[in-house]
Amino acid sequence: MRIHSFLPVLLVGLLGSACVRRARTEIVYIDTGAPPTVVQPIAQPVGAQPIVAGSVPSQAGAYVLVGYDDASNGYHGDTMTQAVLPMLCLRASRLADPGGLPPPAATPGGSLRSHWSGAEIALTEPMAGQALTSREVADAHCASRFGAGWRMAEFHDGGPGSGYDFWAYAVAGDFEASRFWVSISDQPANPWNSGRAMTWRTLARR
Numbered sequence: 001m002r003i004h005s006f007l008p009v010l011l012v013g014l015l016g017s018a019c020v021r022r023a024r025t026e027i028v029y030i031d032t033g034a035p036p037t038v039v040q041p042i043a044q045p046v047g048a049q050p051i052v053a054g055s056v057p058s059q060a061g062a063y064v065l066v067g068y069d070d071a072s073n074g075y076h077g078d079t080m081t082q083a084v085l086p087m088l089c090l091r092a093s094r095l096a097d098p099g100g101l102p103p104p105a106a107t108p109g110g111s112l113r114s115h116w117s118g119a120e121i122a123l124t125e126p127m128a129g130q131a132l133t134s135r136e137v138a139d140a141h142c143a144s145r146f147g148a149g150w151r152m153a154e155f156h157d158g159g160p161g162s163g164y165d166f167w168a169y170a171v172a173g174d175f176e177a178s179r180f181w182v183s184i185s186d187q188p189a190n191p192w193n194s195g196r197a198m199t200w201r202t203l204a205r206r
Contacts, residue, residue: 063098064175065114065204066121066153067165071179074155074164077189077196079179081129085199086173087181089142090153091120093169101167101206111163119166121153122146123173129181129191137192138183146172155184155198165203175202 132138138152158166179199189198
């Protein structure tokens with residue numbers, strides 16, 4: 001077959017077509033040390049799906065209350081987005097209430113705190129907040145890290161009328177090591193719309 005006879009046509013087609021360069025968002029990580037060589041299996045409640053590739057199960061396999069504390073600011077953000085912190089990811093799994101959790105309580109503004117979310121949560125590796133340039137980028141990173149159905153956790157994920165915190169089942173990540181990035185849908189306190197973004201921490205565990 002004579003291939004060289006097609007080259008002029010091919011070159012004309014390539015030169016005549018528009019070339020669009022798309023910006024690429026890069027997630028910035030820090031070295032947190034070598035992962036453990038032996039990972040103990042995590043006991044999963046009914047309905048939960050195991051996390052596989054690269055999980056860091058410190059403090060995992062527990063029910064944790066994650067949320068807002070005195071350092072958090074859901075209106076203007078509390079942490080410069082140059083900071084390097086884990087991101088809280090969530091999968092709405094409709095897990096049954098495990099029982100034995102403290103009862104929910106309402107804030108003066110009417111938000112329901114300490115509510116059981118029915119969700120699985122996990123923490124990513126630490127990353128610069130400024131790398132999370134949109135909610136879509138953040139959600140996509142959670143999905144690529146933990147699988148389909150995972151997204152960045154949000155201020156109101158405790159359920160209807162909830163806010164500030166929620167109980168969930170922790171499946172991967174060290175929830176007592178540091179603060180972490182959490183999104184909020186109705187305020188400009190996210191890494192993609194503010195130079196300072198809201199962070200949460202672990203408030204309790206069971």
